[in-house]
């Protein structure tokens with residue numbers, strides 16, 4: 001009984017410490033989020049992972065949480081391009097953040113992902 005509480009406390013500390021360190025390398029977890037398309041919210045135009053620093057802005061200056069600041073600024077899209085054009089722009093970017101990814105695979109992934117984004121639906 002008396003040793004129980006102490007042992008549990010130590011185990012908690014250890015597992016928490018490991019978790020923290022594993023996820024703390026800047027940007028890398030976001031990169032993963034983009035590739036596997038899971039827990040990160042994506043820009044609904046270019047599929048960039050969004051966080052509070054990269055949200056676009058509405059005409060009234062408030063944040064637009066659907067799009068990133070590169071796509072959507074001051075209430076409108078910054079570039080008037082087609083979905084295929086945005087995919088062309090994104091392929092080199094996806095390849096640069098995903099070592100070993102071929103252009104063909106990047107294009108296939110984006111070709112599946114983009115039609116699900118709000119701007120291209």
Ligand SMILES: [Zn+2]
Pocket residue numbers: 043044045046047048067068069070071072
């Ligand atoms: Zn965007």
